[in-house]
Amino acid sequence: MSPLIDTGQTSWQNKHETYVQPVRRVLQAVNDPPQSGDPLQRYNATTGALQALIQRALQEGVRLRAFGGGWSFSGAPSTDGYLVDTSPLNLWFRIRDRSIHPAYPGPRGGLYFLQCGNSIAGLNRNLRAEQRSLRTTGASNGQSIVGAMSTGTHGAAIDVGAIQDYVVGIHLIVAPDRHLWVERSSYPVTTDGFAGLLGAELRRDDDLFNAVLVSFGAFGLIHGVMIETDPIFLLEMHRVRRPLDDRLRAAITSLEFTGAGLPGGDERPRHFEVVANPYDMEAGVYVTAMYRRPLRPDYPKPPQGGLAPGDDALQFVGTVTDTIPLLIPTVMTAAVRSQYRTTTVPLEGTTNEIFPTTTTRGKAAGTAIAVPSELALDTVNLILSINREHGPFPCLVALRFVPRTQALLGFTRFPRTCIVDVDGPLSNRTRSFYSRIWQLMSMSGIPYTMHWGKLLGLSAAEARRLYGANVDRWLAARRGLLPPPLRRAFSNR
Structure with a gap:
């Protein structure tokens, strides 16, 4: 059975240093060494070690959560009991045709099974060697x-969606003696025998999967x-500065680009985002557009050093000081x-070359409000009005766009x-x-949600109001899967 290493830590701080979490213990999960067996045997041994940890948490009456990169600004993924570092768990497997369900509707050559600790950046590197690419990233x-x-x-892949x-x-x-392989019943992916390779119980259930x-x-x-x-591809990236005129406003609210005057005509x-500096609006906003292109061997690599081509404001606003408000x-x-x-x-590059960053610069903060795209500019105006009336605040505003998710509590829940x-x-x-933004959004009448991994001010009552019946479906799926002792063990508070 794979070991769990006791780090001795009784507190934990996330990557962006927005909070410190007291814990019973930080443990680190590792796979057995390669000489102990083939990759699947090592994976299954780690399953056994994690099940034993669940048993330990139940016996001691403490909560249990796992973390990978520790990248989340919010405390939603953390807990005060056992916190398990899964970053060393990075086995990955290409799925062979014999394991793919006959009714699977997708391309049969692009399925990969990934252990939980695989980093996004590491996956991009590994997939490049396979001539494949993640569909989108942050x-x-x-x-x-x-x-x-x-x-x-x-990210801002307007027709792709979020990572989930x-x-x-x-x-x-889910328990010391139970683990599941979960797919949607409406979208079968693997043969019935695949779950057996993991020693898992097969569950095909749309609501459970989407929860x-x-x-x-919170489910285990x-x-x-x-x-x-996807097959590997290049992104052709353009960033221009231009007025927030009627053409750009129409593109933002409709995501229709005919006549918008973007660099690609x-x-x-594939990727569209707008960044606004509240203190420099007369000079225009920054518009980034990226277009999908076939991979070719002779493309010029993006320049190294400084900000990476796809970096967002978080990569430099943390170095800005706000100690003298008049200078902001x-x-x-x-x-x-x-x-x-x-x-x-x-600029041209693969996904990993355009979005390579895995570190932080300075101490940055971020909050993110998701709204229907047709109300994006109303939301920006609300935020800018707070800055005018109560600022100056040292912040930038960025707009990114994705289609609706099927995840019940996915915050990207609007059609556009x-x-x-x-x-x-x-x-x-x-x-x-941020507190002023959250308060005014709740009173604005604009339908919205908030990014679970960013700083957020969201009460239980407000979450229920925003997500409606999806909260009940999510809770029903959890109650149907976990008895009360396990629900408590997998709660963060």
């Missing part, structure tokens, strides 16, 4: 695949997931102009979802700005 990719899925991490939207199978450990997708660890320990991938971009407009504008650069010629990111340095001043 702007920075230090997260584990399960952590990114469980909090709804997204290309997950099609979940290996869920577990974004669940922060997710040991592995199966994902769909009327071609529909000048300091923010200087930082953006010097670091968030436009392109004079298109715009995620309005507000990024700034980690400070009391920034937090006070």
